[in-house]
Amino acid sequence: MRSEKNTGQTTILRRENDQPGGSLLRHIWASIGVTIVLGIICCAIYPFLIWGIAQLVFPVQANGSLLKKDGSFTTKEDEAVGSALIGQSFSLPQYFHPRPSAAGAGYDPTSSGGSNLGPLSDKLINGQTTPATTQPTTQPESLAFDGVRLRTIHYAVDNGIPFKLYTVNADGSRAVVPLKNYLNKDGSINDIALVDAFPHSGATAGVIAADFGSLIPGDAVTASGSGLDPHISPANAELQVNRVAPARHISADQTRALVKQYTDGPDLGILGDPGVNVLRLNLALDAKYPLTSSK
Numbered sequence: 001m002r003s004e005k006n007t008g009q010t011t012i013l014r015r016e017n018d019q020p021g022g023s024l025l026r027h028i029w030a031s032i033g034v035t036i037v038l039g040i041i042c043c044a045i046y047p048f049l050i051w052g053i054a055q056l057v058f059p060v061q062a063n064g065s066l067l068k069k070d071g072s073f074t075t076k077e078d079e080a081v082g083s084a085l086i087g088q089s090f091s092l093p094q095y096f097h098p099r100p101s102a103a104g105a106g107y108d109p110t111s112s113g114g115s116n117l118g119p120l121s122d123k124l125i126n127g128q129t130t131p132a133t134t135q136p137t138t139q140p141e142s143l144a145f146d147g148v149r150l151r152t153i154h155y156a157v158d159n160g161i162p163f164k165l166y167t168v169n170a171d172g173s174r175a176v177v178p179l180k181n182y183l184n185k186d187g188s189i190n191d192i193a194l195v196d197a198f199p200h201s202g203a204t205a206g207v208i209a210a211d212f213g214s215l216i217p218g219d220a221v222t223a224s225g226s227g228l229d230p231h232i233s234p235a236n237a238e239l240q241v242n243r244v245a246p247a248r249h250i251s252a253d254q255t256r257a258l259v260k261q262y263t264d265g266p267d268l269g270i271l272g273d274p275g276v277n278v279l280r281l282n283l284a285l286d287a288k289y290p291l292t293s294s295k
Contacts, residue, residue, distance in 0.1 A: 060073045063075045065085050066083055067083065070283070071283035083279075084279060084280055086109055087101065087229055087231075088107055088230075088278070089101075090278065093243055093244070094244060094248055094291055096244055097158070097232075097278070098278045099219045099220065099236070100151060100221065100223045101223050101227040101228070103223075111227075112226050113226070114227060115145075122200050124145075124148060125148050126149055126195065126198040127144075127146050127147025127191075127195040128145040128147070129142065129192055129196060130142045130144045146195075148221050149208065149209065150195060151220075152212075152220075152221050153194065153209050155220050156216065157179075159240055159243045160243060161214050161216070161239065162213040163210065163212045164209070164210060165178070165207060166207070166209075166210055167205070167206075168199060168207070182197070194207065215235075219233050219236055231264065231275030231277055232275065232278055233273065233274075233276070234263055234276055237263075237281075249292065259276055259281060261284070262280045262284060263275065263276045
């Protein structure tokens, strides 16, 4: 339909649905078109361009900084034994040990995260056990979370750091207690017995470890925020030298030389602290000073 308006000189024809800036339907089609174009650019062209540039200029970093068994970098997953960006668990005395991890079963990139426990948390400090049950099945008491106290004792024992174990009484007095009181028959530490003996919240007495022969770095007994940190502090590495060197049948100076070689400085020279890449260091140890026997 059309309406006519006589201006005296000219007849102006105007459609009834004409609006300033165009019709609503035209705006809808324009927005759909822009969405499609931007989707193609942002979701296809741009990612492919960035991927191509990264593969060309930074192939190692773009593929996860993967490491082969000889310690060299590779872009092939079937040759890789790990990533320089993600920590791995090492427990044998011949290797440097990483910092604890709260990421799943340990350094699980699909479960990255911290424990989210505060510095005054009883669970974080003293650990936690799961009580024994009889229903629906009989299960013995088990360790649910190790805690900083237990980690510190393990670290000191593993690295030959002398310390004393005390029983703190309700009146504040202390009495030395032998560590053998908390060992299993095979000589290993009875984690559950120690965690139960620690002074948990509300307790007026308990067992603590003190008078350590060396200051134990915080990263040796606490997890990082991501749970995936591949580095330990140089101070942590230094305390482990006296365990790794004799286990490898090499000198402490030879071990320290490799530690220094695989110590990364602060980013841009000023951001953060130096850190020792544990996986690269352990691979370098295997390459330069192979183990004489498999264990």
